[in-house]
Amino acid sequence: MTSPALTHSALCDTAKKWLTRSNSQRGHGCHVALSECRSGWGGEMPDAIGYRSISSTVPRTETVVVEVKVSRADFLADAKKPHRADGEGMGLYRYYMCPEGLIKPEEVPPRWGLLWVTARGNVKPILGPVALSNNCGTFDAACLEWQHARNTEREIWLLVRVMARIDDPDKVKNTINAALREQKRLSEIVVTQDEKIRKLQASQVMQSFEPVSSTELLVAIRRKTNPTSTPQQRQPKQLQTQEMTMPDAKPIQPVEVVRDPSGYFCHPSFQWDHLTTYEDIRKWFADHKLEHVIVSMQDQLDADEYEARLEADNHDADGWNPKPPDDGPWFILSIHCADDGPCCVMAKPALSEAQRVA
Structure with a gap:
């Protein structure tokens, strides 16, 4: 029985976060990740899909699909779906994600990766490029044998549908940037006001001391540096030194x-x-x-x-x-x-x- 924390919805959120992890954290480093988005009427609805743009001599885009399975029946039925035919589905790289031990490595179709999620919610790579390398220098080479022929038209269509929901992407971006600028401005005001308060408090502390005239200060210095025939002069030298020493905190x-x-x-x-x-x-x-x-x-x-x-x-x-x-x-x-x-x-x-x- 699936743990309450490892429901289908919870694992979809986990898959979405995992897609954006860097290679060093055993992820694909996707720049955009979506979950449970339909790719057309009656078409494939990946549980999670990530898009990654790669800047190189020939710029390219990679996609990673994660199918979440929380039951054996769901996993066994997945192979019968029409978009599982070669070249029909989405995802240059594809993974199954399930509670730990639900799917065995030997049951996974060719070129599919496998991600187990522990009872604590940690993602443990079992199969796929991320299980072989967490080094950006060797990751691309490890990926080659795991690539699928994919339906890029369907992947682009899905992105367009998601962008359409946003209405005006530039407006959203400008609103977010304006909010960040306002946050920075308010933070600077808080820091400035805090510094003014500290200075004001220090000034109030100084004003709480009774003022001392220059004459009184001079007399006090003379008593310390050149004592006359006072009770202090008759005190042992060691005691006088202790009195002139600053008390310990x-x-x-x-x-x-x-x-x-x-x-x-x-x-x-x-x-x-x-x-x-x-x-x-x-x-x-x-x-x-x-x-x-x-x-x-x-x-x-x-x-x-x-x-x-x-x-x-x-x-x-x-x-x-x-x-x-x-x-x-x-x-x-x-x-x-x-x-x-x-x-x-x-x-x-x-x-x-x-x-x-x-």
Whole structure:
């Protein structure tokens, strides 16, 4: 029985996403992918089809068809369809996609590929060019033996019908470009306003200090550099030196990690934003005498599990429990989303110079 997550509709969406994967990700790198589109009255309706334009000495277009099967009966009946005759169907390259193990490799017709989908939703190439090569340098050579004679007229017809649904492609493109430009403009305004707020807050902090006259400042300096017969002069020299030393920053203590619905967390003492520089962060750790390390979810999760999260468009950190690099007294400062996905900042008290030597 098919898993609820591996329905025909769900696998069609999976096939559509797979078609646009690059060769390095075991895909065909199609520029356009469609699913469940009729190619004419009573004609072939591929579960998913991808179009790929290739720029070379002789520009050409390749098509890839994926037929989704979630039952044995559907697979066995597929061979009887009229568009399965040589030269009648669509797709220069053709694949069957099914739940893992439903179709055996030896049952697949000549020059057809086979894609299994695991219970986690990962696509596993079994037959076809993508099962032989994930290197763009060798991929074209691996493809030659898997090509079909195809009905290019039907493929073009399908594209025209899809374009007709859009009404005015240029208008849609211009609308999207205008929206992207507006998004960029608003982002720049947000950054500018954020910088103004930071400066205003800094100004308010400075104004909160009581003003000191130049005379008072001079007197304070003289007391420090040339003390007279004051109680401070009679204090031990070591104590005077300690008083002139800047006090250490308040130690950062571990707190209970309470994560939000997306799995993210930030220690109350570890508050940074997108304007904070790496030098600011390094100085903060040094001032608080902390060592730190950054671990990523991609490095710690099982490869199949991580890929399944990407397939499901889940870019949050929920369900991931970051692991420290060793058995030291590490505690979590932040779980947040970085350019490479969720990551975690951990810290522990830094060793003193004497401890390092020992």
